[in-house]
Structures are given as structure tokens and as C-alpha cells.
Amino acid sequence: MKSLLRMNPKWIQKKVERAEKHIDVSVIDSSKEGFHARDLAAAKKIDNFPSDWRPMLATLADEAFDNEEWIFEDKYDGYRALAEINEKAAKLISRNGLKFTKYPSIVEALENVSKNLILDGEIVVEDSMGKSRFQWLQHFEDNPKRGMLKFYVFDIIYFNGFDLRPLELIQRKKILKALLPKIG
Numbered sequence: 702m703k704s705l706l707r708m709n710p711k712w713i714q715k716k717v718e719r720a721e722k723h724i725d726v727s728v729i730d731s732s733k734e735g736f737h738a739r740d741l742a743a744a745k746k747i748d749n750f751p752s753d754w755r756p757m758l759a760t761l762a763d764e765a766f767d768n769e770e771w772i773f774e775d776k777y778d779g780y781r782a783l784a785e786i787n788e789k790a791a792k793l794i795s796r797n798g799l800k801f802t803k804y805p806s807i808v809e810a811l812e813n814v815s816k817n818l819i820l821d822g823e824i825v826v827e828d829s830m831g832k833s834r835f836q837w838l839q840h841f842e843d844n845p846k847r848g849m850l851k852f853y854v855f856d857i858i859y860f861n862g863f864d865l866r867p868l869e870l871i872q873r874k875k876i877l878k879a880l881l882p883k884i885g
Contacts, residue, residue, distance in 0.1 A: 736879045740872060744863040751859055756781045756796050756821050772870060774855060778835035779825035784811050784852065786818045793824065793852075803842050807852045816880060819859035825851050854881060 758781065782801060783794045791811035793801035804824055811820075825833040826841055826848040837848045857877040858866050865873050 736876050740876060741860075741863055741865075741868075743867050743872075744860075744865050745867055746862060747864050748862075750785075750787045750817060751819065751864070752785075753798070754783060754819060754858065755794075755798065756783050757856065757858075758796065775853075777823045777825045777833040777853060779823040779833055779838055779853075782822060782824050782852070783858075784818070784820040784822060784854070786811055786814050786816070786820070788817065789815065804850060804852075806850060811852075814881065817859070817861050818857060818880070820854045820877075820881070821856040821858055822852050822854040825853060827851060857881070 780801065781796045784807075785792050785794060789812050791808045791814070793804060793808060795801060801824065807824065824838065826837040827833050828837070828848050834848055837844075838850075841847070841850060854877065856870065857873050857880065858864070860876065860880065865876065868876075
């Protein structure tokens with residue numbers, strides 16, 4: 702973004718001003734870990750809450766690598782899901798577009814979020830050592846005391862009328878951190 706500011710500051714300023722007109726500033730945290738209207742300048746304004754988006758999925762690589770320009774995240778054995786929160790009504794959507802109905806405690810926790818969001822994450826059940834157990838997740842309804850049900854959020858792709866997918870992942874993570882408190 703710095704090089705873009707140097708190249709065409711008027712263009713960036715116009716995008717910021719347009720974004721600021723469409724943002725409810727009461728939801729913008731101006732603290733050190735918050736974000737500002739200018740953070741949404743590259744986001745795309747959309748009229749309706751999206752209903753057909755899917756989780757972003759990993760791409761298989763031929764071999765392991767390390768690169769400072771990449772972000773590496775933990776791998777969990779769970780179900781990849783989008784959490785759609787629209788007017789405090791939440792639902793979990795699978796990578797295939799199916800609604801997860803067997804995790805009502807996660808949905809209930811997400812309904813405490815007051816913003817309209819789409820979050821990308823993973824539903825898991827962890828043992829007492831924090832290791833995710835896929836088989837426990839598959840049979841969680843039968844034995845809910847066997848482990849701890851969690852929803853790990855990796856990304857935010859929609860916020861109050863803005864498609865955030867055009868933003869860089871680091872920027873989306875900054876917005877996510879400012880908006881979503883740790884729940885439960």
C-alpha cells in the first residue's frame with residue numbers, strides 16, 4: 702500500500718473518502734488494534750448480504766517450503782465452514798454449501814456478534830491436550846462431553862456491506878482482530 706500511496710495519492714484519497722461515506726463509524730475501533738475507514742478503501746461495496754460464498758481452501762503443494770512472504774496457519778482435523786452472521790442470525794455453511802445444524806452452541810455464540818459478517822474458519826473438537834479429533838467431531842451429537850467443541854476463525858471475508866476478499870490477508874486479519882472478541 703505504501704508504494705500505491707506514493708504513486709497516486711489522489712486516487713487512494715478518493716477511495717478512502719468513498720469508503721468512509723458507506724461505513725457506520727460507530728463500529729470502527731480507533732484503538733491501537735482497531736481499524737479505520739481507510740482500511741476498507743480497497744474493499745468492494747455490495748448491496749445485499751452474500752448467500753452463496755464458500756470457504757477458501759488450501760492448495761496442495763508438491764513439497765513443504767518456507768517463505769517470509771507466506772502466512773502459515775495450524776492445520777486442524779475438522780470441518781471447514783463459513784459463519785454467516787446477518788442481523789444477529791447466524792448459520793454455519795460447509796465447503797459444499799450445506800448448512801451445519803448439529804453445532805447449535807457455536808451458532809448461539811456467533812449470534813452474540815452484533816455486526817454483519819462472514820467468517821472463514823474450522824469447526825473442531827479438541828481433546829484435553831488441545832489436539833483436534835475428527836472422529837469425535839463426527840460423533841459429537843452422540844457424546845458431547847467427549848471433547849471441547851470450538852470454531853477457529855481464520856479470516857473475515859464480508860463486513861457490513863463490504864466484500865473484503867480484494868484486501869490482502871494481513872489487512873483482513875487486522876480487521877478480524879478488531880471486530881471479533883474471543884468468545885467462550
